[in-house]
Amino acid sequence: MHTERFGTGHLLVCVHGWGMNGRVEQADFEPLFRERDGWERLYIDLPGMGQSAAGSTICTLDDMLSALLDLLEHLT
Known part of the structure; x- marks a missing residue:
């Protein structure tokens, strides 16, 4: 799966x-973290x-x- 990471500190997934x-999530959330470290x-x-391929093993939720x-x- 495609991932992107920004910042350091407590992990927010x-x-x-x-x-x-x-x-879409980046556009919504990143402005909130401009002045919030950690x-x-x-x-x-x-x-x-x-940017994630579908994969043949993903058939159900x-x-x-x-x-x-994983x-x-x-x-x-």
Whole structure:
């Protein structure tokens, strides 16, 4: 899955809603952090959205959740 990180400190994971991508979340949230230090932001494009490939193993919402949890375990 495609991810982008900004800042350092407490980790905030931003997962977009259906039919969007991480850039939408960045546009909404990054202005809030211009004057707030101490936060690391991780924006994720879910499989098949934004810059993430769909992948043949994502068939259900449970598969999507499992892939997301695997990614977070790997990145944190």
